[in-house]
Structure formats: structure tokens, C-alpha cells
Amino acid sequence: MPGHGNGTGDDAAPRLGVAVVGAGYWGPNLARNFAASGAWDLVALCDLDLDRASRLARSVGRVDVVGSVDDLLARDDVDAVAIATPARTHHGIVMSALRAGKHVVVEKPLAESGVQAREMVDLAQEQGLVLMTDHTYCYTPAVQRIRELVHDGVLGDILYIDSVRINLGIVQPDVDVLWDLAPHDLSILDFILPGGLRPVGVAAHGADPLGAGKACMAYLTLPLPDGAIAHVHVNWMSPTKIRQMVVGGSERTLVWDDLNPQQRLSVYDRGVDLARRGGDERAAATVSYRLGDTWSPALPEREALAAMVDEFAASIRERRAARTDGHAGARVLGILEAGSTSLLQAGTLVKMQQSDDKVGMVA
Amino acid sequence: MPGHGNGTGDDAAPRLGVAVVGAGYWGPNLARNFAASGAWDLVALCDLDLDRASRLARSVGRVDVVGSVDDLLARDDVDAVAIATPARTHHGIVMSALRAGKHVVVEKPLAESGVQAREMVDLAQEQGLVLMTDHTYCYTPAVQRIRELVHDGVLGDILYIDSVRINLGIVQPDVDVLWDLAPHDLSILDFILPGGLRPVGVAAHGADPLGAGKACMAYLTLPLPDGAIAHVHVNWMSPTKIRQMVVGGSERTLVWDDLNPQQRLSVYDRGVDLARRGGDERAAATVSYRLGDTWSPALPEREALAAMVDEFAASIRERRAARTDGHAGARVLGILEAGSTSLLQAGTLVKMQQSDDKVGMVA
Amino acid sequence: MPGHGNGTGDDAAPRLGVAVVGAGYWGPNLARNFAASGAWDLVALCDLDLDRASRLARSVGRVDVVGSVDDLLARDDVDAVAIATPARTHHGIVMSALRAGKHVVVEKPLAESGVQAREMVDLAQEQGLVLMTDHTYCYTPAVQRIRELVHDGVLGDILYIDSVRINLGIVQPDVDVLWDLAPHDLSILDFILPGGLRPVGVAAHGADPLGAGKACMAYLTLPLPDGAIAHVHVNWMSPTKIRQMVVGGSERTLVWDDLNPQQRLSVYDRGVDLARRGGDERAAATVSYRLGDTWSPALPEREALAAMVDEFAASIRERRAARTDGHAGARVLGILEAGSTSLLQAGTLVKMQQSDDKVGMVA
Amino acid sequence: MPGHGNGTGDDAAPRLGVAVVGAGYWGPNLARNFAASGAWDLVALCDLDLDRASRLARSVGRVDVVGSVDDLLARDDVDAVAIATPARTHHGIVMSALRAGKHVVVEKPLAESGVQAREMVDLAQEQGLVLMTDHTYCYTPAVQRIRELVHDGVLGDILYIDSVRINLGIVQPDVDVLWDLAPHDLSILDFILPGGLRPVGVAAHGADPLGAGKACMAYLTLPLPDGAIAHVHVNWMSPTKIRQMVVGGSERTLVWDDLNPQQRLSVYDRGVDLARRGGDERAAATVSYRLGDTWSPALPEREALAAMVDEFAASIRERRAARTDGHAGARVLGILEAGSTSLLQAGTLVKMQQSDDKVGMVA
Structure with missing residues (x-):
């Protein structure tokens, strides 16, 4: 007890x-x-x-x-x-x-x-x-708030997530850039998406132009169920430091710029609407735009740990x-493993199984 | 005559x-x-x-x-x-x-x-x-200058190029986002790289989360000879507008931010150096950093056309x-075609042939 | 008729x-x-x-x-x-x-x-x-919106206004920088302040370090009734271009950054609150802070004219x-004239009369 | 010894x-x-x-x-x-x-x-x-470098200095905003100007719109010998935090943005040139512009203390x-005292004496 x-x-x-x-x-x-x-x-x-x-x-x-x-x-x-x-x-x-x-x-x-x-x-x-x-990153005030906004439906359905984590970084002796930096993005994605991060597949493209013996930059593509997509760019060779994640929703889109302490989160009430004409076989679509207000929620100051x-x-x-339970940790590991496999196969999409408590590559 | x-x-x-x-x-x-x-x-x-x-x-x-x-x-x-x-x-x-x-x-x-x-x-x-x-874009003062910097060796060997072209855009009736936006990036890459853009393959990942019937966002990955890589992100659904290209070189790295008229080009004398210890079978590498000055060349005002x-x-x-001759136009078309093929094949890398005046998918 | x-x-x-x-x-x-x-x-x-x-x-x-x-x-x-x-x-x-x-x-x-x-x-x-x-500037969507926000009390009482209008500009042959640039700021201040811009005095400090024969940069200080203050910085010699106005209110503070088309107006729900302890002879004050959300209203696209x-x-x-009637035009002229007088008197505060339809220096 | x-x-x-x-x-x-x-x-x-x-x-x-x-x-x-x-x-x-x-x-x-x-x-x-x-601030790598650039003549003659130090700050119990924040700016100005900061006068305008019993924002104007001018804006009530100093020179202009760690110093080779036609009684001036490169020196990482x-x-x-000897400390104190005097006199310019080791108000 x-x-x-x-x-x-x-x-x-x-x-x-x-x-x-x-x-x-x-x-x-x-x-x-x-x-x-x-x-x-x-x-x-x-x-x-x-x-x-x-x-x-x-x-x-x-x-x-x-x-x-x-x-x-x-x-x-x-x-x-x-x-x-x-x-x-x-x-x-x-x-x-x-x-x-x-x-x-x-x-x-x-x-x-x-x-x-x-x-x-x-x-x-x-x-x-x-x-x-x-x-740890999931317990920062910014990520806690992003999770709330997604779970409360403020963004609507999630359409895409684009995450960039690049800087001039140490070429790690034991891991490549994917295993060094992408765990942050993946654990955050797993945390904010209702039901966790469960991609239908994983494709990874990397490069080692320095000849360091491992990928020093990588792009990770994660097709999600329902046609959505997540993408992660990690890079040890960028002269500028960027920590930015865009969470595109059907209602609103959120931009998290972690290096801008004065406006870390911005919620844009902007987007493309697709209105379908009913009754028509070819379902012609009319596109319209929303250009609404932007809103930047205040965040409390609290140590994540x-x-x-x-x-x-x-x-x-x-x-x-x-x-962030053991399943979450296992899902992140499963995606990183699939990413490594894809890296070795020239970026081929590695399919992921979706059973409830097992996430991993399809054997 | x-x-x-x-x-x-x-x-x-x-x-x-x-x-x-x-x-x-x-x-x-x-x-x-x-x-x-x-x-x-x-x-x-x-x-x-x-x-x-x-x-x-x-x-x-x-x-x-x-x-x-x-x-x-x-x-x-x-x-x-x-x-x-x-x-x-x-x-x-x-x-x-x-x-x-x-x-x-x-x-x-x-x-x-x-x-x-x-x-x-x-x-x-x-x-x-x-x-x-x-x-046309190749004749803007910024791109002309980038070409000079690359061709004059100021950046050293090109290690990677990352291009982002995203905004809230019109869902075009006849083309997807790849054919709408990526031609700009590809023609610029072709223009600035000595010998033109000749990737060893093309992989494209896209998404249509709006149900528009075509990709509304896409990621294009182009492995280049010698281990370099180019990557293009195009997106019609971004609430913020970004036009940014990073050209990473072994000597310096250039960032082109086309929406910042006060500092469109920045050349960073920063990077990761990998010094190899000779004579050792396992070629242990020592990594060091350069954190040098940044330089922003002035650009003339001139209409590209x-x-x-x-x-x-x-x-x-x-x-x-x-x-920007017919070969350049043909190379760009060949890459776009390969990108469309890859989109249909879940992002599989489509190999490209490299004969001098023919660029296209390997049959 | x-x-x-x-x-x-x-x-x-x-x-x-x-x-x-x-x-x-x-x-x-x-x-x-x-x-x-x-x-x-x-x-x-x-x-x-x-x-x-x-x-x-x-x-x-x-x-x-x-x-x-x-x-x-x-x-x-x-x-x-x-x-x-x-x-x-x-x-x-x-x-x-x-x-x-x-x-x-x-x-x-x-x-x-x-x-x-x-x-x-x-x-x-x-x-x-x-x-x-x-x-004309008063009819831009941004200024129209600022006027609404001030008049509707969204900002509370106006505590201060700080306006910066600097860039690398042409040294005008006929007017100094005060008469060239400050009319924009003054007409906008007159437009957004309920009752118009009616300072209790005008002080102007300028410099002509180029030896152009006229002020090439100037600072205009306008004490307002009730302890508020407005300040305008105009400069022809700045290498960077800034068009920014801060309107500080007791409830919220607005920042107008006219060169940021993606977020021209920002309304900050932040400020310093001063709570007075009653009954005490020395009226000790307790200061507290608000760190609330930031909000960026969407603006329509419309030509000001x-x-x-x-x-x-x-x-x-x-x-x-x-x-923007004749009184407004006359008030702006009166302040510019007082500014010129102050410039000639080493920045001495020139007192302004406040009768309802006459604004001008105290004779 | x-x-x-x-x-x-x-x-x-x-x-x-x-x-x-x-x-x-x-x-x-x-x-x-x-x-x-x-x-x-x-x-x-x-x-x-x-x-x-x-x-x-x-x-x-x-x-x-x-x-x-x-x-x-x-x-x-x-x-x-x-x-x-x-x-x-x-x-x-x-x-x-x-x-x-x-x-x-x-x-x-x-x-x-x-x-x-x-x-x-x-x-x-x-x-x-x-x-x-x-x-202490004078011993930061940024200020050390600014001093070098000024002393080595890289900027040419100093024409103007504009310093902004504003944020949402604590209303101090014992001092006003001038004595709380401006000592930083003044000690830096004293440090970077050859011969120290020796204004011909001091004018200060302040406001206490909160009713805190002391100035919560202030503008300090310092006419310098040879027609140059320095200006300091300090403010406890700004919703945004700015730490920026512009040092305008006849050859180049430096912008120090202390909150931008990626580009703290920028040296602009831009400016207005005034070429005088000789021999003419009215000395008509021809104005021309330089729009040269921008340069951002790398700074070492070192603790100022x-x-x-x-x-x-x-x-x-x-x-x-x-x-930063005792004279420097005394000069800064003398200017602050003159600033307080000017604040009490509606911004009237307080003249400063210029004897070599005594700086203070003219009695």
C-alpha cells in the first residue's frame, strides 16, 4: 500500500x-x-x-x-x-x-x-x-498547454504536425542525430495527441555529409491515421538554433516557438476551409479562407521536473x-527503431502495427 | 544571324x-x-x-x-x-x-x-x-548572389540544403502543392549548384488532410552525390508565411530569409569540423566547432525579369x-515527375539517372 | 445642400x-x-x-x-x-x-x-x-482598430504612448525631420486619444550631427493631462527601419509594429497594478503584476484613402x-510649431493652451 | 607594494x-x-x-x-x-x-x-x-567589443546613441526608474565613448501615470560636444522587454540587441553622406546613401565579473x-543627479561642467 x-x-x-x-x-x-x-x-x-x-x-x-x-x-x-x-x-x-x-x-x-x-x-x-x-519536456508549461488545447478541441482535428529541432550540436559519440534529438519531438507528439502517437508507418531520410560515421541530420515522416502527417527535422549542423513545432488543426493552428520567451505559443484562427457541394457526383469543392485573430496564452513559470x-x-x-507511462516510452522507442530501419533502407516506409498496447514495426 | x-x-x-x-x-x-x-x-x-x-x-x-x-x-x-x-x-x-x-x-x-x-x-x-x-526567381539579386557565393567556394562543399516555402495558399484546381510551389525551390537549387541539381533519387511524402483530392503539403527529399542532401517543405495550410532556404557548406552556411528585407542573406562562419586522426585503423574523429562572425551582404535593387x-x-x-537553359527546365520537370511517382508509392525513393544531358527516372 | x-x-x-x-x-x-x-x-x-x-x-x-x-x-x-x-x-x-x-x-x-x-x-x-x-494614416485598418480599442476602454486609461519612426531617410531640402516625420505620429495620436491630442506642453530635443543645417533626428516629449506622457522619436539616420508605437493603458497595453504584416497589432494583458492600502497616512502601495494572454486582432485589407x-x-x-477635421489639423500644426520653438530653446518645455477649439502655445 | x-x-x-x-x-x-x-x-x-x-x-x-x-x-x-x-x-x-x-x-x-x-x-x-x-555591464563581451569598435574608429565619429531599456519591472521602493535602470546605460556610454561620457547638459522627462510617487518611465537626453546626442529611454511599465542600443557613427552604425543571443551585435555599413560643394557661399549639400553589408562579430563566452x-x-x-575608475563612477552619479534636477524642472536642460576630472552640474 x-x-x-x-x-x-x-x-x-x-x-x-x-x-x-x-x-x-x-x-x-x-x-x-x-x-x-x-x-x-x-x-x-x-x-x-x-x-x-x-x-x-x-x-x-x-x-x-x-x-x-x-x-x-x-x-x-x-x-x-x-x-x-x-x-x-x-x-x-x-x-x-x-x-x-x-x-x-x-x-x-x-x-x-x-x-x-x-x-x-x-x-x-x-x-x-x-x-x-x-x-521531462512534456511537463513544461508550454507542452502542458498544447495538450490541453488539443484535447479540448480548440484546434479541431489535427491535420499535420511539423517539428524542427536544429542547432549547432555536438556530434555524439554513441548515437546518431535521430536518437539524440528526435526523442524529444516524439515524446511530445505522443503526449499531445489523444491516444498517443500511433503512426501507420515511419520513413526516415538522413545524411552524413561530414563523414562522421552516423546521420548528422535527419527527416522523419510519420503518416498518421485519417490522412494526417507528422514530420520531424533534426540537425546537428545548423548555424541557427530553431525549436519550433506547428500543430495544424481543422479549426485553428498552433505554433510553438520555444526560443521566444515573449510569445512561446501562438494560436492562429486561420486556415483553409473546404466546403463540399452536396449531390454532385464529383463533389466539387469550394475553398475559402479564414484570417482571424491570433492569440498567445500566458504560461505559468514552473519547473518541468x-x-x-x-x-x-x-x-x-x-x-x-x-x-507519460511505460507505453508512451515503448511507443517512442518503437518509432525510433523503425526510423533506424528506414534510414538503412533509403527511406522506405516501415509499416507500424497498431494494436492497443503494442506499438512496433510489422514483423 | x-x-x-x-x-x-x-x-x-x-x-x-x-x-x-x-x-x-x-x-x-x-x-x-x-x-x-x-x-x-x-x-x-x-x-x-x-x-x-x-x-x-x-x-x-x-x-x-x-x-x-x-x-x-x-x-x-x-x-x-x-x-x-x-x-x-x-x-x-x-x-x-x-x-x-x-x-x-x-x-x-x-x-x-x-x-x-x-x-x-x-x-x-x-x-x-x-x-x-x-x-524568374533565379534572376533575383538574392539568388544571383547565392550562386556566386556557392560557385566562388565561399561556402565550401555543399553539405545540405533545406528549403521551406509555406503559407496559407490557394488550393489550386489543377495541380497539387508539389507542382505549385516546389518548382521555385527546384529551379533555384538547379541554378545555384555547380553542374545543376542532379539528385541520385527523389522521395516525396505528402498529405491531403483536408480531403482536397490532392496533396496540400509535401516533403521532398533529394539525396545528392557525395552524401549531401536537399529537402524541400511546401505547404498550403500554414498560418504563417515562411520563405527560407539554408545552404549548409563545409566552410560556411548561408541562410536566405526572403521575407526579411532588412537582412535577406546571412552567411554564418559557423560549423562543425571533423578532424581525423591519421594512421589509426578506426579513424577516430575529433569534433570541433567554429563560432565565427556572421555577414550579410548588401543586395542591389533590380527587377528579376x-x-x-x-x-x-x-x-x-x-x-x-x-x-537557366532547356536542360535546367527538363531537370526540374524530371524531378517533379519522380516526386509524383514517389508520392504514389508511399515515399519510396525513385532513383534518377545521371547522364549528362538527360535527367529522369531510371526506367 | x-x-x-x-x-x-x-x-x-x-x-x-x-x-x-x-x-x-x-x-x-x-x-x-x-x-x-x-x-x-x-x-x-x-x-x-x-x-x-x-x-x-x-x-x-x-x-x-x-x-x-x-x-x-x-x-x-x-x-x-x-x-x-x-x-x-x-x-x-x-x-x-x-x-x-x-x-x-x-x-x-x-x-x-x-x-x-x-x-x-x-x-x-x-x-x-x-x-x-x-x-491618411488614420484611415489605415490598424489605426482605425487602435482608435476603437482605446475608445471602447479595452486599454483602460492611457498612461503613456511611445512612438518610434526611424529609418535611413532622405534629408529633405525644405523641412527638418520633425516636420517631415512627426506629423504622422501626431495625427495618429490626435486620432486615437479621446478628445484629441492636447498636451500641457511640448519639449523637443534634436541633433544635426551631419551638419545638414537642420535637425536630422529629434525626440518630442508631450506631457499629457492626468500625468500621462507621449514621446515621439524620429530619425533620418537609422540603419534599421522601425515603425512602432506602444500605447500603454491601465488595463492593457497595445504594441503596433507596422512593419510586421503577420502581427501588426498585439494587445498585452500585462501590467503593473498599484493597490493602495487605505487608512494609512503614508499610503503605502503594494505593487502586483499581471502576466496575461496576448491577443492579435485580425485586420481587414482596405486602402486607407x-x-x-x-x-x-x-x-x-x-x-x-x-x-480628422480642421481642428485636428490645427492641433497637429500647433504642436509642431511648439516643437520647433522648443528645439531653438534647448528643449525647454513650451506650455500649450487648452481651450476647446484653440490649441497653441501660450502667448 | x-x-x-x-x-x-x-x-x-x-x-x-x-x-x-x-x-x-x-x-x-x-x-x-x-x-x-x-x-x-x-x-x-x-x-x-x-x-x-x-x-x-x-x-x-x-x-x-x-x-x-x-x-x-x-x-x-x-x-x-x-x-x-x-x-x-x-x-x-x-x-x-x-x-x-x-x-x-x-x-x-x-x-x-x-x-x-x-x-x-x-x-x-x-x-x-x-x-x-x-x-559590471561594461565587462560583458558585447560591451567590450563595442568599446573596441568605437575606439578603433570602425564606426567613425559618433553621431548619436539611442538606448532603450524597458520591461515590466518592479516599482522599486527607494529609487525611481531613472536611478534604477539608467545607471546601466550611462556607465556603458561612459565606457565606450573615448574620454568618457561628458554631456554639455542633461534633460530628463518622466512620468508617474500609476501614481507610484516616483517616475516609472523616463527619457534622458544628453547633448554631447560636437553636435552629437545621446538619449536613454527607461521604463518599468512596458509589456515587452527591450534592451537595445544604437550607436550611430559617421562611417558605420552599430545595433546592440542584448536579447538576441544569435546576433547580439550588428554593424551596418549604411548611412547618409553629406558631400559639400566647396567654394559656394551657401555651401549647398548633396546627400547620398550607403547601403553596404551588415556584419555581426562573434563574441566569446565569458562571465563579466x-x-x-x-x-x-x-x-x-x-x-x-x-x-571603470572612480571618475567614471562620479561622472555617472553627476549625470543622474542632473537628471533628477531636470525632472523636477519640467525637463529643462541642466548644464554640465566639463573640467577634466570633475563632472557635475554647473553651480
């Missing part, structure tokens, strides 16, 4: 106990936000490097330091674990944690492959535990899936 | 005689620029609608009005004809004009198909006549191909 | 007869718009240069050409005259036209001095005739002052 | 000993940068609040904590003190420190009045000590005035 502490029947829900595994790059951010949250007691930090863990522990207050995951998972005061270790270790640690009855949130990517991810998802389901992917940590607690308490 | 007039041996080259065929939308622009040019005598206008032709003739000065193309082509004072009739008539009129010994400039598209275009190119070559495509008309005259006098 | 034509009692108001005086730079624009309007019959053009007048007459249809103002004013079919002659002639022609019982619209500036302007205003009032100043011409007709028919 | 440590005659200059006085808002930034510098030994921190000082001492390494300024100034290992206490205490502490033979850097404002500032300047001069004002701390050390070693 959630709440390791005093089952006092107070009005306020008892705090949940959480431990952070991994005190490297991302762990400190998680630890700081769990420590600051009213929903959580940060009870332990776990890292093979005890020195590093101890330094982190001192900076966030009184927290136990543990050197072994097994010891950590054996503790009763740990309701949940947050995993910020290298991606190759995610599968093993998550499976152990779930078997030990702990809720889990995992830094992205959820695992190294879609197959691993689906195993983790299945086990969490069997155990009745929350498995959440830390798609604080909202992520709250959602993790809420999903556990309310016994529901987290908004 | 060029120069229908007085072969007086004057220092100044005698003017060439030109006639404009078609007095509809584009013909008046051509007529006005030929009339204003010192290199040309505009001697006749030809249109089936004699009223329309007469009105145009009055507005540009003393010019004969002719109702039949055959009559026009029989005239001795006509060295060259400029054709601004509907695209389906281009092939017929151009073939007749070339057979009659006239130099020809044709409004884009050069013809309705690559096959027709290549016939026209072949005949012009046999006859020793200039066949030029009026790719005036420069086009001058280039037509110069190519005739100098007995050389025009900068 | 308005309506020189058929007094038939038709539902549709009979057209008014108008003549344009002056066929130089601005006259053709006026003539074209009167000719195109359903409210007017353009009956005559008047210019000393009969050739120039005749050419203009041909281009706008069947219109009489008259060489003498006296002949023109003697005609019965002329209800109103539009004057587009050099500024030094305005006073004489307007006074004659008013004495002849004609309504008058005058290209800005209304006259050469505030004294002349007030004479014209007084005579129009005596005669019961409309005297309108052609402050067409709207001006309609307003002229409407004011005559409705026997009311035009929106 | 500088260098409290080992006078070993090493090649490397011995480090100077410094103490920071004041551990509140700004002190920690100073302490951190002195601790990180190779030129300095941070030997002590001084604050009445010993707890606060101790916390700061722990975060920067082994540093003594001292509760009394007198004790601090008695130490031999302190060559210099950095003062970050409230402005009202600056004069007393600085005078004591100078009398104790210490070099001094003071957080801006240098003092509470120009009179105090000049006393401090005079004493430093008598004692042969460095008195530096911490005008690190550069400030280095300059403090360098000025001591090289026995020269610091770039």
Missing part, C-alpha cells in the same frame, strides 16, 4: 517514500525535485560511487546512501524508485524493482529496445504498479497510468 | 527582335521588360484574343499585334520568341518556333513532361538555337547556353 | 460632386479613390498645368479639366473640393472654397501655420461646412465634423 | 590579497570570482552578520571571516577590498579603506552623491591607490587607472 509512513488517517495524504538510483548527470535534478515536493519523502540515494552519492545526499538534506540496488529494493520505506542510470542498465534495474513491488519512473530512453520496453510494461501491468517514463514528480505521485495514489 | 536590324557594324550591338506569345497573366510582365531593355526590340505580341493583345500593345508602345503563331514565326524581324501561354501548349509552340529558327524563352514549366522537355532540348541543340526556361531578359540576349549573342 | 444631382428622394443617397485641385504627387491618389467611390461623382480636376491634369483625367474616366480655381469654385456640380497643392497655397485656396460654399478636404499639412489653420477652422464653422484634414473618402462623404451627409 | 605574499621574484606575478565586504546579494558573486581568479587570493570576508559571512566563506574555500571593517583594514595580507554593502555606507568604508592604503573596487553606485564620489576620487589620487567602480576582477588586478599592477 502506498505511504510507508504513519497511516494516521490525516486529511493530508501521507508522503510516499522514494529513492533515486544514479547520482550522475540527471539524478541530482530528480533528487532535488523529490526533496522539494510535498508528496514525497526522499529516503535514499543509490550509486555504486558512494562518494558521489554522499555529496548529493548532503546537498538535499538527510538522506540515506546505499551502494547496492538489492539493498535498496529490500527497504520497506521505499515505495518507488527513480532510475537515472545509463540506458543499458534500465531493463535490469526496472525489472528487479517491479518484482520487488516498487513503482518506477525511468529517465528516457525507457530501455535499449522496444522488446525490452514491452517486457517492462507487461511486468508492471501484472504487478499492478506504475511504470512511468520521465519525458516538479510537475513530473507530482504526476508520478498522483498516478500512484489514484491507481492509474501516469501521463 | 542575331540582329534583324541594321547590320551597320556599329560598336553597340544591334538590338534583337523579340515577340511575346500570350498576353494573359505573365505575358505583360515579359512585354514590359523586353520593351524597357536596351538589348531588345519588342516587335510583336501574339494572342488568339486580339483585343487583349491590343490593349497590351498600347501600354508598351508601338508593337504589332498578331493573331497567329504561324504568321509570327514567318516574320524576319523576329529573332526570338518569349512564350507565356498555358503549359499544355508549350511543347507545340516551342517545337514550331525552333523549327522556324527562332531562339525561345518559355515560362515555366518548360513543358508538361520530361519527355516533351527533352525533345525540345534536343531540337534546340540540333538547330543551334538558345532554348531558355524563364526560372530585367536580368532574365538580359541573360537571354547575352546567351544568344555569345552563342552559349543560357544560365 | 449636399447632392448636386437628382434630388429624387431615392433610398440611395445621391452622389456628391467633388473636384480635385492639384494633379501632382498626391492628387492622382485622391482622384482615383473619389472615382472609385459609390458616394462621390468626381466631376472635375483642376491644375495650372492643363496637360498634367488631362493625363490624370483620362486615367480616371470622364472628368472635366479646369485651369482656374475660380472657375472651378463657380460650378454648381461641385459640392466639395479636395486640395492637393503645395502647402503654402492651402490657406488661400481653402478660404476661397469655403467662401464659395464648398466642403473641403486638404492634404496635410492643413496650412503653413497654426494661425492660418485656425482662421480656416473658424470660417468653416461660420459657413457650416465640413473642413477635413487628410491625415478609400476609407478617408467615405468619411468625408459621411461627415457632409450627417452634418457633423469629420473624424 | 602589491603582492602580500612571497616576494620571490618568480616570473609569475605574486597574487594580490583581497577581501570582500558585504555578504548579501552581490558579495557572493564577487567572492566567487575573486576565488576563481589566478590573480587574486581571497583572504577574508567581512559582514556584520557573521553567520551569513561564514556560510559564504564555506562555499568559496578557506577564507577568514571578519566582523569589523577596522579589523579587516588593519590586516597586512589585504591589498585590496571589494565593497558590496548598501550604497549609503560606500563613502565611509571607501574613505577608511583608502586611508588604510587599500585599493578599492565598489559596487555601483559609487556613492550617494557626486560630491561624495569626488571626495573619494580625490583621496584615491592623493594616496596613489586604485579606486574602481564595478560597472571575471573580466572585471582581472581588470582590477591589472590596473593595480600596472599602476594605472582602471577602465
